Structure formats: C-alpha cells, structure tokens
Amino acid sequence: MRYGTPIYIGVTVLLAGGFALTCHQLYGWPGDWVALGLLAFIGALTWWLPSTSSDGLSHFTADNVVVLAAIPIVGPVGAGVVGLVMAALTRRRIALHRRVFNMAMASASAMVGGIFYDLAGGSFAVDDLQGVGPLILHVGLPIVVADAANLFANAVLVAGVIRLSAGVPLRLQLVDMLTSSGFTQFAYGIVAFVVVVMWLPGNLGPVAVLVGLAPLAGARWALLQYGEEREARERALGALVAAIETRAPELEGHSARVSSLAAVMARDLGLRPKEVADVRTAGLLHDLGTVVVAPGQEGLDHRRSAVLRGAAMLQDLPFLEGASAVMEQVAYAGPDVPAPTLAAEVVRVADDYDLLLHGEGIGPSEALERLRTRTFGSDGDRVVAALVRAVRARDDASAGGSTVGA
Incomplete structure (x- = not known):
C-alpha cells in the first residue's frame, strides 16, 4: 500500500471528525437516542442483505434509504453515526484500513447530506408540518437534494482513494460512479421520504423502515434472480468464446x-x-x-x-x-x-x-x-x-x- 493511500485515509477520518464538530455546533446532538439506535441497527442489517446489479453497473442497496431517513429523524450528527455504524458492521471481510476508510466516508457523506438537507429548507421538526404540501416542500424535496449531495460526496471520496491505490483517473471514476446510479439513486430519496412520513407524522416509528423497505427487498429479490440468469448467460457466452479460440x-x-x-x-x-x-x-x-x-x-x-x-x-x-x-x-x-x-x-x-x-x-x-x-x-x-x-x-x-x- 502506497504512502499516499494511508495519508488519504487519515485525511478522510479527520474530515469526518470536522463535519461531526460542525454539525454538532449547528444542529446539536440527536434528540431521540432510541431512534438513533434503532436506525443504526436496521441500517447495519441492510449490509447483510444480498447486493446485486441489474445491468452489471448500478447497485441496488437499502442502506442509502436508512441514512437519508435518519437526517430528519435524528439530525445530521445522528445520520453520520448511522452511516459509521453501518460501515463498521459490514459483513464483508476487508482489510482494517479499508474498513476505517469506509466508516469515515459513510459518516462524512451522510453529514454532508444533512447539511444540504438544511440548506434546501428541510425541516427537523417534521411532526409540526401539516398537510401534503409542506411535507413535500420541507421534507421530500430536501431529502432528494440530500441524496444528491450524499452521492457526490461519496463519489469524490471513493474516486480519490481509487486514484491513489489503483491509478484510475479521478475524472473517469467520478463519471462512472455518478452515471451508474441514475434513477435508482433518485428512488432512494423517494423511499426515504415515505419512511420519514410514516415514522413521524404517521406514528409508526421503526415499523416505518420495515414497511418502506419491503418493496425494495422485493425489487432486490427480483434483481437477484435476474442477476443469476444473467450470470448463466455470461457463462454460456464464455463457453462459445472458448470454442472459438480453441478452433x-x-x-x-x-x-x-x-x-x-x-x-x-x-x-x-x-x-x-x-x-x-x-x-x-x-x-x-x-x-x-x-x-x-x-x-x-x-x-x-x-x-x-x-x-x-x-x-x-x-x-x-x-x-x-x-x-x-x-x-x-x-x-x-x-x-x-x-x-x-x-x-x-x-x-x-x-x-x-x-x-x-x-x-x-x-x-x-x-x-x-x-x-x-x-x-x-x-x-x-x-x-x-x-x-x-x-x-x-x-x-x-x-x-x-x-x-x-x-
């Protein structure tokens, strides 16, 4: 591992700490620690769900929904904690330095999303909003903005570490990550908005996450089946290519x-x-x-x-x-x-x-x-x-x- 990569990871950790201090000064600690614990627990469980890709490029994951929903429910600092816990408890066996980077990156990206949620007029008192219009204006649209900010921050940090460790040009990696998300990333914000509305004004609490993620789990199962079929086809194509090269x-x-x-x-x-x-x-x-x-x-x-x-x-x-x-x-x-x-x-x-x-x-x-x-x-x-x-x-x-x- 080159010296540049450990230094970059250290800078990312410091950046996450800086965002945590800034968000604490602006928004304070989470008001509901029980909700924070539940969101972190549910978010950690999403890492244990199988991840697949419908086209080999874009991934369909449930953790984004939990992080985005955490912003109005427990605030930017709470969202950062949720992102950190989720990355820390991932089931994937990866080197310690990679796990540390993922934790700092997920936490920093979540808090960036929280800041942009606020800048877009997002409300941290969702229970006080009355009617569909205010909910869309002060929760729905800001969550979509937070989603875009979270994606961009995540892409920049990942592209930076890949540039140092693998030599992939920063611009190419950024374009690949941003363009591969497409409508799927936008859908995360919509589902997160539904979860927030059911959790707070709907008084469903943590059950809202399960209800909101149920369609996502169904879609993921369908994509997993499609992915397995796709892999079978790729193996068949590989056999045909091998026959060509043998002849x-x-x-x-x-x-x-x-x-x-x-x-x-x-x-x-x-x-x-x-x-x-x-x-x-x-x-x-x-x-x-x-x-x-x-x-x-x-x-x-x-x-x-x-x-x-x-x-x-x-x-x-x-x-x-x-x-x-x-x-x-x-x-x-x-x-x-x-x-x-x-x-x-x-x-x-x-x-x-x-x-x-x-x-x-x-x-x-x-x-x-x-x-x-x-x-x-x-x-x-x-x-x-x-x-x-x-x-x-x-x-x-x-x-x-x-x-x-x-």
Missing part, C-alpha cells in the same frame, strides 16, 4: 477486445442500452462461425461466411436475437450495401481495427489511418471518429494508471 488460437483475446471496444463506441454514438448490449454480444460472438463449416456459403468470402453461420447459430435463442441480427448485418456491411445499420458498422470497424493491431501487428496510429481510407457505409465517418475517441480515452486511462504505478 482458431490466433484469435485469442480478439473477441473480448472487439466486444469491449464496440460497446464503448456504441455508447459514444448514442445507441440505446439494448442496442449497446446487442453490439457488445455481437462483437463477442462475431467469429462464432469459425468453429463450424458453413455449407452453402461457398460463393462468399470466408470471413462473411463465418459471420453468417454464427448469426444463424444464434437466431433461435431469444436472448441473442438482437446480437444475431447485428452479426448478419455485419456480414453484409460494406461498400456494396448503401445503408448498413449503425450497430453493424460499429462492430465491423472495431473488428477491423483489432485485426490490424493484433493480426498485422501495426501501431494504433497507422491502423486508424488505414481505416480512414477504407470505404464503409453512410455512417462510416461517424463510426471511425467514435473509434478514435474510444482509443484516445483508453490510452489516457492507461497513461494515468502507469504514471501512478511508476
């Missing part, structure tokens, strides 16, 4: 590189998430036809025949229909097709680029120049430009990592 050892790693690069290009070009997923899978399996003979396709060049055969092998699998269609379009993409789809052009260009690099052994600059002179479809220029941006971003990330590691 054609010179293509080892090629499918994964094309898949990753094509997905980055597709997102850059604004394709919908489903289209990006199809592009990623098509890039992964575009050489599937190389593992079998392609009867009836002798009049086509070998590469086109292989792609068509691979597409035919996948078309009867419902979850791969989209990728199969993209692969079929890739086979016919070229100057003889006036309007190939954008998804097909992305896969074809990513494939050509990787073959130039790893097949012919030329450098990235020369490979890009060659691609600029080739004839693609009507979107060819846009796709090559997206490739240039993707390669540049990847090189920048690699340069950032190597600098720190040196």
Whole structure:
C-alpha cells in the first residue's frame, strides 16, 4: 500500500471528525437516542442483505434509504453515526484500513447530506408540518437534494482513494460512479421520504423502515434472480468464446477486445442500452462461425461466411436475437450495401481495427489511418471518429494508471 493511500485515509477520518464538530455546533446532538439506535441497527442489517446489479453497473442497496431517513429523524450528527455504524458492521471481510476508510466516508457523506438537507429548507421538526404540501416542500424535496449531495460526496471520496491505490483517473471514476446510479439513486430519496412520513407524522416509528423497505427487498429479490440468469448467460457466452479460440488460437483475446471496444463506441454514438448490449454480444460472438463449416456459403468470402453461420447459430435463442441480427448485418456491411445499420458498422470497424493491431501487428496510429481510407457505409465517418475517441480515452486511462504505478 502506497504512502499516499494511508495519508488519504487519515485525511478522510479527520474530515469526518470536522463535519461531526460542525454539525454538532449547528444542529446539536440527536434528540431521540432510541431512534438513533434503532436506525443504526436496521441500517447495519441492510449490509447483510444480498447486493446485486441489474445491468452489471448500478447497485441496488437499502442502506442509502436508512441514512437519508435518519437526517430528519435524528439530525445530521445522528445520520453520520448511522452511516459509521453501518460501515463498521459490514459483513464483508476487508482489510482494517479499508474498513476505517469506509466508516469515515459513510459518516462524512451522510453529514454532508444533512447539511444540504438544511440548506434546501428541510425541516427537523417534521411532526409540526401539516398537510401534503409542506411535507413535500420541507421534507421530500430536501431529502432528494440530500441524496444528491450524499452521492457526490461519496463519489469524490471513493474516486480519490481509487486514484491513489489503483491509478484510475479521478475524472473517469467520478463519471462512472455518478452515471451508474441514475434513477435508482433518485428512488432512494423517494423511499426515504415515505419512511420519514410514516415514522413521524404517521406514528409508526421503526415499523416505518420495515414497511418502506419491503418493496425494495422485493425489487432486490427480483434483481437477484435476474442477476443469476444473467450470470448463466455470461457463462454460456464464455463457453462459445472458448470454442472459438480453441478452433482458431490466433484469435485469442480478439473477441473480448472487439466486444469491449464496440460497446464503448456504441455508447459514444448514442445507441440505446439494448442496442449497446446487442453490439457488445455481437462483437463477442462475431467469429462464432469459425468453429463450424458453413455449407452453402461457398460463393462468399470466408470471413462473411463465418459471420453468417454464427448469426444463424444464434437466431433461435431469444436472448441473442438482437446480437444475431447485428452479426448478419455485419456480414453484409460494406461498400456494396448503401445503408448498413449503425450497430453493424460499429462492430465491423472495431473488428477491423483489432485485426490490424493484433493480426498485422501495426501501431494504433497507422491502423486508424488505414481505416480512414477504407470505404464503409453512410455512417462510416461517424463510426471511425467514435473509434478514435474510444482509443484516445483508453490510452489516457492507461497513461494515468502507469504514471501512478511508476
């Protein structure tokens, strides 16, 4: 562990202490210590629930709801204590310095959320509010603001420690964390608002947390099932890629590189998430036809025949229909097709680029120049430009990592 990381962790601990002193001066100690203990206990239990991700990027966790609900119920200092206890009692087996960082980060982020809740006009006397309008104005909207502030503070602190420990550029890590939350993060604020209203004006007390988290638990269970199905599909795709590389050892790693690069290009070009997923899978399996003979396709060049055969092998699998269609379009993409789809052009260009690099052994600059002179479809220029941006971003990330590691 580099010296910079322990120092950063120490600074984060001091920062959390500073926020605690500031919040104590501004808002005082929690008024209801029983509620604080119950929230901390329930929050700690959320760490023991299984965590999953519906798309491999965004995580669905219940602890955010508890921290946000704690702000109006027990105040910013209380929310900081809840965050600290939750991080301290996580079931994950992690090194002590990481646990200390997580505790300080969770506590500081919660208190930042509490401060912004107050700045947004949030009320710490929710029982005194009468009617739906005041509750939304002085609890609901401020909780959403606190949610955003908590997320940003958490992202900044995490991005900083990852920058020092792993060399990932700060900007890239921030963008990844902030964009991966999306609507899920916003939903935490809505659920927390419901919990607060049931806890205080509704007089349900701690039962409000259980009622509020019940739909979240149901959604998490559904996502867990989807995640398991997704993992099974990924294993099946991995077996197909292994078959490709066994039949054609010179293509080892090629499918994964094309898949990753094509997905980055597709997102850059604004394709919908489903289209990006199809592009990623098509890039992964575009050489599937190389593992079998392609009867009836002798009049086509070998590469086109292989792609068509691979597409035919996948078309009867419902979850791969989209990728199969993209692969079929890739086979016919070229100057003889006036309007190939954008998804097909992305896969074809990513494939050509990787073959130039790893097949012919030329450098990235020369490979890009060659691609600029080739004839693609009507979107060819846009796709090559997206490739240039993707390669540049990847090189920048690699340069950032190597600098720190040196």
